[in-house]
Amino acid sequence: MNKKTFHIILGIMTSLVLITGISLYALGNQVNELKTENTPLTEPDYTDSKTEIQALGKTDAVFKNAKGEKIVLKDIRNKVIFINMWATWCPPCKKEMPSLNNLYNKLKSNPNIVFIMMDVDGKLKQSTSYIKEKGFSLPNYIVEGNLPEEFSTNSIPTTIIIDKSGKMVTKHIGGVDFDHPEMLPFIQNLLK
Template identity: 45%
Template sequence: MKFLKKNLLNAALVLLLLVVIFVPDAKAFLIKGLMEIGFYKPEIETPIAPDMSLSGIRFKDAKGNLVDLGDLKGKVIFLNFWATWCPPCRAEMPSVNKLYKQFKDDKNVVFIFADADGDLGKSTRFMADRKYEMPVYKVESNVPEEIFSGVLPTTIIFDKQGRLSLRHEGAADYADKKIVDFLNKLSRSN
């Protein structure tokens, strides 16, 4: 009887591990839980980056509207690269959505959520199904590797002068007070 209980417990643990590994929502749930207890906080430190022009880096929304980052000078840009199949992306979405809701009416802050797969239909449905309000875009030009190297999720914040102010690869809790204060500081600066 003892042998049977031990095997059942082992089987249950293996099954749980397999679910976490192969089910994106289960993995996202686990990562989200870790974010809520304090893991996955982005460091706010000015990255060392070469001066670069944002002109010509373009994104298209579901309505066909093009946005060129170079045209957004004078605004803080919150740029997030993600994909619907990415568990860390799914894990950080609730916090990113909360941050977006806080700043969506701030004319000094622009949010761009770039679907790395470029499937606007799928990503728009994903957002709608989860009741997220974030505007979805697809990449319409080359993006320099200093901005996006292919790691998902990647979040970049540019200040009003178009300078790289934050770059974070991996999941993070963007509803954290440090990020909110950081965006407020950037949006109020000249």
Template identity: 40%
Template sequence: MKLIKRNIVNILFLTFLLVIILVPDAKAFLIRGLMTIGFYKPNVEETISAAPNLDGLKFKDLKGNVLDLGDLKGKVIFLNFWATWCPPCRAEMPSLNKLYSQFKDDHQVVFIFADADGELAKSGKFMISRNYEMSVYKVESNIPEQIFAGALPTTVIFDPQGRLSFKHEGIANYADQKIVDFIKKLKISK
């Protein structure tokens, strides 16, 4: 009888591990749980550094509208690189959606959620299926490695002068009040 119970426990544990490894939403759910208990908090110490010229860094939305970062001087730019297949990206999406909801009517803050794969139709369906309000974009120009070196997810925030004020590679909880306060502080910086 003990042998059967131990086998059942081992089978359940192995099944759990396989689900976490093979199912992106299951892994995202687990990571999201870790976020809610305090893991994955972004470090928002102000680290302003000169960024490459933002002119010519372009992104296209689902409607075909092209957005040039150089045209957004005077605004805080929140730029997130992600992909639908990326479990950490999926895990941080609810926190990104919450942050976006807090600033969506603020014309001094611009959010760009760039699908690193450039599959706008797929990423648009992903956002709709999960009831996220965020618009998705496709990268339409070369992005300097100082901004995005290929790690997913990557988030960068530019201040109104176009300086790189925040960069984080990997998952983070963007619903954290420290991020909200950081963006508000950047809005008033000159």
């Protein structure tokens, strides 16, 4: 085999290895995305370190529901804020909704907590219809304006809980079993 033929074969083999590697990487990502459909709900994530949200009082974020009612984030600083970021196409979001609805129903009469189901797609009519069709009473909103940087996430569902002093006490990415026996006492403690 001459030198020129050797380099051609080596180039072809290198290209095949690269193409195979890229294909396997892409396939692996697709498999990981599919796995989220069967991801079990986890215990709530209680964090000991409290992240103070510097921009909470300065943010221009406004949550709007299907009736046009608005919640201005900076105006509810002295309340516990429970935000769940979700979408109608998200299987783990749908899976956690019954237990989230149960938690909401236990706490909705308390004036010191605000629940916000935030439709990340901004399709308020569609997401509100979904909630009603399933028989849930969860308050559904879209966001207008900019959320504080601490809220940013690359995955849903994401649940953020902020205490009365404006500190983020929980930021959980992934589905949660909100019926977990520690969840209600955890929030009730924040309400004291």
